[in-house]
Amino acid sequence: MRKSGFMVTKRGVREVLPKTYKFDAVAHRRHLFLKMVNFTLAPEARFNPKRYDLSRENLRLIFTKKILSFFQFANFRPEKSAPLKRILTDESLLFRQFFALSHHPKARWMAKGIVPKQDFEISKRYRHPACELIATIFDGRETKLMIDLDRLFAKVVYERIKLKNDPKTVSMEYPYIHIRNGSGTTRVVPIWKSLSPESLPRHRRMIDRQIEKLDTEVDRCFVVVPKRDDFRRHLKIVYDKDSRTEMKLVPYSFTFCDRKGCRKR
Structure with a gap:
């Protein structure tokens, strides 16, 4: 933790x-x-x-x-x-x-x-x-x-998602956030972890745990982690060629946080 x-x-x-x-x-x-x-x-x-x-x-x-x-x-x-x-x-x-x-x-x-x-x-x-x-x-x-930090990060992502979607379609079921609308059900899994494409093999167990928890009611699954210098773009994870569930690793940017506000008074 x-x-x-x-x-x-x-x-x-x-x-x-x-x-x-x-x-x-x-x-x-x-x-x-x-x-x-x-x-x-x-x-x-x-x-x-x-x-x-x-x-x-x-x-x-x-x-x-x-x-x-x-x-x-x-x-x-x-x-x-x-x-x-x-x-x-x-x-x-x-x-x-x-x-x-x-x-x-x-x-x-x-x-x-x-x-x-x-x-x-x-x-x-x-x-x-x-x-x-x-x-x-x-x-x-x-x-x-x-x-x-995992719970705090999940709260931040949840509140930000509600700003861009109808709040009635967004629910927090920690550790998951679900978005249920006309295009299906999207599961968002915020995790405060330092990941990059190169480090994925070391975190295979974490990815496998999320795959095991997928169910037929979920159409998309996004594992959201903080953005890094070497991880700035979505990364698609292929775990089953026959599965209809799309899974991606998503780098999260804290665009609501203006670093200019850190200057000395």
Whole structure:
């Protein structure tokens, strides 16, 4: 299982960032990660990478800044104007716990005099967008974020497919995405794996597993992997001359992610 995110060690914040075609510098990889995570968040909680110095600010700091941006105190201003929200008891308790254990000086100032609870549990009833971000990186005791890249990549591909097709015809049945329309059923299998035509023999078992799972109801199967310098075009996979099911290996381009936004502010 491939994971991406950050963790806090004795030496500081350790990041595990996704790497793919033209996203090799640290700033570019942070940019890509934030844009991918946006597909899992509510609109108000999403990141605008251009607001951060991605060459210097790590993921923990970026998440913390985004969370603090929802609070009008000191010199902070909300990133997005929005009507006032009603903050209930659960939200208030989460803010107190997160601020009290935060590394950020202004968050600690907000929690001055508050003793964090040892048995704090994250609720599922939060409504404030800042709570969604806190619950993403905070378990009630420590700050960390390690996301399954296969699931995250599948979510990105799924949401992008829905933009180009009638959403009613697209369904997520993880690890598969199915598109059912007048031209038949297409199965999309997103896998975060570094593949190229030359490396296919080493990944034969993975391809064979997908072939074994094909059924008569699927007309086409696309195994989608991140694009590479040496893998930029679709590759047809012939596994049975008599089969009517078309199977291709497809390199995925992150066209929604503008690397120009990675420049220093």
